Amino acid sequence: MTSDTPAGRRFRVFNRRRSAPSRARRRLGAAARMLAALALAGGVYTAFAPGAFAEDTRQLSASAQEGKALFDNSCITCHGRNAEGVEGRGPSLIGVGSASVEFQVGTGRMPMTRQEAQAEQKPPQFDKAQVKQMGQYIQELGGGPQIPSGDLTTSLEQDPKALAAGGELFRINCTSCHGFGGAGGALSSGKYAPSLHGATTEQIYAAMLTGPQNMPVFGDNELTPDQKREIITYVKMQLQDDKDPGGLFNLGRYGPVTEGLAIFVVGITILVFAALWIAGKS
Amino acid sequence: MRRRKLDLAQVPANVGKGLDDRYKAATPLRGLLNKVFPDHWSFLLGEIALFSFIVLLLTGVFLTLFFDPSMKEVAYDGAYPALRGAEMSQAYASSLDLSFEVRGGLFMRQMHHWAALLFMASIVVHMARVFFTGAFRKPREANWAIGVALFLLGFLAGFTGYSLPDDGLSGTGLRIASAIMLSIPVVGSWVSASIFGGEFPGELIIGRFYIAHVLLIPGGLLALISVHLGLVFAQKHTQWPGPGRTNDNVVGERMFPRYALKQGGFFMAVFGVIALMAGLFQINPIWLFGPYRASEVSSASQPDWYVMFMDGLVRLMPAWQINIPIGDGYVIPPLFWPAVVGLGALTTIPMFYPFIEARRLKDKTSHHLLQRPRDNPERTGLGAMAFTFFIVATLSGGNDVIADKFHISLNAMTWAGRIGLVILPPLAYWLAVRICLGLQQHDREVLAHGVETGIIKRAADGRFYEVHQPLGPVDDHGHPLPLDYAGWVVPKKMNRLGALAPAVKGFFYPVEKPAEAPVSPGMPPVTAREEREEITSGR
Numbered sequence: 046m047t048s049d050t051p052a053g054r055r056f057r058v059f060n061r062r063r064s065a066p067s068r069a070r071r072r073l074g075a076a077a078r079m080l081a082a083l084a085l086a087g088g089v090y091t092a093f094a095p096g097a098f099a100e101d102t103r104q105l106s107a108s109a110q111e112g113k114a115l116f117d118n119s120c121i122t123c124h125g126r127n128a129e130g131v132e133g134r135g136p137s138l139i140g141v142g143s144a145s146v147e148f149q150v151g152t153g154r155m156p157m158t159r160q161e162a163q164a165e166q167k168p169p170q171f172d173k174a175q176v177k178q179m180g181q182y183i184q185e186l187g188g189g190p191q192i193p194s195g196d197l198t199t200s201l202e203q204d205p206k207a208l209a210a211g212g213e214l215f216r217i218n219c220t221s222c223h224g225f226g227g228a229g230g231a232l233s234s235g236k237y238a239p240s241l242h243g244a245t246t247e248q249i250y251a252a253m254l255t256g257p258q259n260m261p262v263f264g265d266n267e268l269t270p271d272q273k274r275e276i277i278t279y280v281k282m283q284l285q286d287d288k289d290p291g292g293l294f295n296l297g298r299y300g301p302v303t304e305g306l307a308i309f310v311v312g313i314t315i316l317v318f319a320a321l322w323i324a325g326k327s
Numbered sequence: 328m329r330r331r332k333l334d335l336a337q338v339p340a341n342v343g344k345g346l347d348d349r350y351k352a353a354t355p356l357r358g359l360l361n362k363v364f365p366d367h368w369s370f371l372l373g374e375i376a377l378f379s380f381i382v383l384l385l386t387g388v389f390l391t392l393f394f395d396p397s398m399k400e401v402a403y404d405g406a407y408p409a410l411r412g413a414e415m416s417q418a419y420a421s422s423l424d425l426s427f428e429v430r431g432g433l434f435m436r437q438m439h440h441w442a443a444l445l446f447m448a449s450i451v452v453h454m455a456r457v458f459f460t461g462a463f464r465k466p467r468e469a470n471w472a473i474g475v476a477l478f479l480l481g482f483l484a485g486f487t488g489y490s491l492p493d494d495g496l497s498g499t500g501l502r503i504a505s506a507i508m509l510s511i512p513v514v515g516s517w518v519s520a521s522i523f524g525g526e527f528p529g530e531l532i533i534g535r536f537y538i539a540h541v542l543l544i545p546g547g548l549l550a551l552i553s554v555h556l557g558l559v560f561a562q563k564h565t566q567w568p569g570p571g572r573t574n575d576n577v578v579g580e581r582m583f584p585r586y587a588l589k590q591g592g593f594f595m596a597v598f599g600v601i602a603l604m605a606g607l608f609q610i611n612p613i614w615l616f617g618p619y620r621a622s623e624v625s626s627a628s629q630p631d632w633y634v635m636f637m638d639g640l641v642r643l644m645p646a647w648q649i650n651i652p653i654g655d656g657y658v659i660p661p662l663f664w665p666a667v668v669g670l671g672a673l674t675t676i677p678m679f680y681p682f683i684e685a686r687r688l689k690d691k692t693s694h695h696l697l698q699r700p701r702d703n704p705e706r707t708g709l710g711a712m713a714f715t716f717f718i719v720a721t722l723s724g725g726n727d728v729i730a731d732k733f734h735i736s737l738n739a740m741t742w743a744g745r746i747g748l749v750i751l752p753p754l755a756y757w758l759a760v761r762i763c764l765g766l767q768q769h770d771r772e773v774l775a776h777g778v779e780t781g782i783i784k785r786a787a788d789g790r791f792y793e794v795h796q797p798l799g800p801v802d803d804h805g806h807p808l809p810l811d812y813a814g815w816v817v818p819k820k821m822n823r824l825g826a827l828a829p830a831v832k833g834f835f836y837p838v839e840k841p842a843e844a845p846v847s848p849g850m851p852p853v854t855a856r857e858e859r860e861e862i863t864s865g866r
Contacts, residue, residue: 162736212409216495216617220625225495225615230626231727235736238626283409291437291609299732300496302725304610305632308444312600313452316375319596323589324368
């Protein structure tokens with residue numbers, strides 16, 4: 046086997062390197078390969094990674110920075126640094142959009158008084174400008190649905206059928222929780238659908254878009270923006286602008302419960318006194 | 328020829344004579360017009376029901392002129408813009424037209440609905456009066472049972488009427504009614520199919536309910552009300568005990584003119600209150616519910632208040648389903664117990680209460696004198712128990728609205744109802760019995776010792792004691808002789824004994840009235856009160 050042919054030498058050289066690389070050489074080789082792989086992976090990532098993630102230190106707009114300051118003062122306890130959420134306290138706000146912020150903060154639901162079934166509406170803690178700034182911050186942070194600008198109701202001159210269409214949509218989608226008259230209703234375990242009588246057009250639109258508290262989201266695939274406008278038109282015109290042809294008092298539009306109460310508190314009471322009066326006249 | 332002189336004063340007499348000659352009406356009419364009715368405010372509660380029934384008939388006739396009980400699908404093209412173009416039944420469209428286009432139609436509809444609620448409310452209040460005063464005892468057991476049947480008929484009349492407009496609320500109610508029928512074991516599906524003419528909702532139900540609502544049930548109500556009132560005439564009205572009143576007489580006012588005038592006035596009051604409510608309070612805004620679609624059920628979809636106890640029982644019933652493995656298997660859904668058994672028991676067992684009580688007390692005599700609630704504590708306790716049950720069930724029927732408006736968890740409301748339905752009635756029984764016994768005890772105390780005068784005397788040995796004014800004669804030592812407990816009002820203040828001049832006149836009564844026999848023009852007080860002098864400063 047110890048032939049000195051060139052092939053034999055090549056074989057010996059090859060064989061020696063294959064069979065017995067030193068430990069140091071082995072380690073050096075592994076390190077070099079690892080470095081190369083890392084450089085490749087990093088290079089590919091740098092080349093292909095989406096810009097949004099790459100721009101981690103992107104500058105917030107001026108109003109968003111104001112919003113961030115407000116957020117860091119009032120919201121960070123539950124929603125966490127950079128609105129990433131805190132386990133067991135508050136959800137992440139990445140992707141909820143400015144519509145959600147404007148609804149929740151604009152109606153006073155946020156900041157929440159305490160952890161309970163559902164945040165209650167109360168006098169807002171922030172003025173409109175501040176709400177917008179916070180919305181802007183959350184919007185720039187993670188994107189999400191926004192309230193469209195412009196009129197959120199449908200003009201009945203342009204589309205006379207909008208009111209009836211809105212009513213139909215309202216009865217299909219909204220009455221099961223908010224009630225036929227928009228007076229609100231109970232849900233399970235302390236949750237509830239609030240009354241719509243004081244809601245502004247923006248709030249109703251934002252609520253449909255973002256599904257605050259226990260409300261389902263009615264995204265633009267389920268109810269198109271036009272349909273949302275029709276619903277708002279119905280709520281505004283039929284339910285809010287006092288369309289109660291049946292009397293001075295609508296009894297809250299709570300249905301037969303308050304009607305039954307009224308017949309005893311008003312009807313029976315008056316007539317018992319009338320009976321006392323008539324029977325007393327002897 | 329001399330013209331005959333017309334004597335105007337003689338005209339009524341002549342007309343009356345002429346009528347009597349022909350129809351022989353004087354003798355029965357005299358008896359009727361002279362019939363004496365005892366007078367007490369609580370005897371007028373049943374009249375509220377009677378008068379609201381008259382209002383129901385009047386307004387109902389008006390509504391039938393415009394309502395079209397047809398389930399034909401039409402596209403609405405009326406005055407209400409928010410439903411224009413919507414597909415709906417002719418019944419709903421005509422209800423909307425009735426509300427928005429017929430002059431005064433909405434007012435009439437609301438009057439009809441308020442009158443219906445008042446009818447049922449006054450039935451329940453009247454029933455409570457009859458129960459707690461023992462007016463149902465022999466010989467009036469049948470009239471009590473008729474009264475309970477009237478509640479049940481009124482319940483059905485109300486439910487059929489509630490279903491007629493064919494709006495979202497009506498349809499939801501019908502859906503539940505159909506589910507209740509379906510829950511009856513074995514025959515359920517046949518009952519539902521025969522009433523709805525096939526699968527719910529079908530195309531017949533509004534027409535069928537219409538004829539039941541405007542003819543069959545009102546006919547039954549009218550017949551039962553006639554018998555009810557006829558029996559009151561024939562068996563005479565009960566009266567409160569009191570001076571001059573016995574089990575064998577009736578002290579009160581003649582039917583004509585005073586009683587009839589009072590009743591006429593009260594009818595106007597009832598009519599007025601219903602009209603006032605119809606004008607002030609909006610009831611059942613059918614236009615907001617929209618046409619019935621099975622997929623659209625509003626929250627706070629409740630039945631009217633007198634059906635709410637059944638809805639409440641259904642809500643409180645745990646989901647206990649009974650599976651019977653015979654053949655393909657039968658199921659008794661939990662709905663069956665509260666809705667069918669519950670309603671059946673709650674409307675039939677009370678009918679037999681007079682017999683149950685008479686049997687328990689071994690009482691076979693006739694009673695024409697009422698008992699104060701305190702004088703029969705067990706009955707009062709039972710009544711309190713029944714009403715507590717009814718009230719808890721009714722409140723549970725509206726528990727979603729209560730939960731929402733008072734910020735209570737709906738689940739908590741349900742459990743409160745479940746526990747309350749079991750715990751509260753016995754508690755009410757115990758409380759009522761204790762209160763009755765306490766009131767009786769106080770009456771007996773006053774009879775035995777006299778009225779507290781508020782004058783504290785100090786005896787020679789230093790003792791303090793309050794002076795009591797005996798109500799009757801005293802013995803040699805000045806101690807009052809015991810008086811019999813008569814089951815009637817005992818004066819408890821010196822003012823009632825004439826110790827002070829009557830105070831300022833109140834709106835309904837003088838605020839303090841000296842004791843006298845319960846009001847009756849037939850029995851004036853025996854002696855006139857002495858004149859009093861005005862108290863002055865003495866200068």
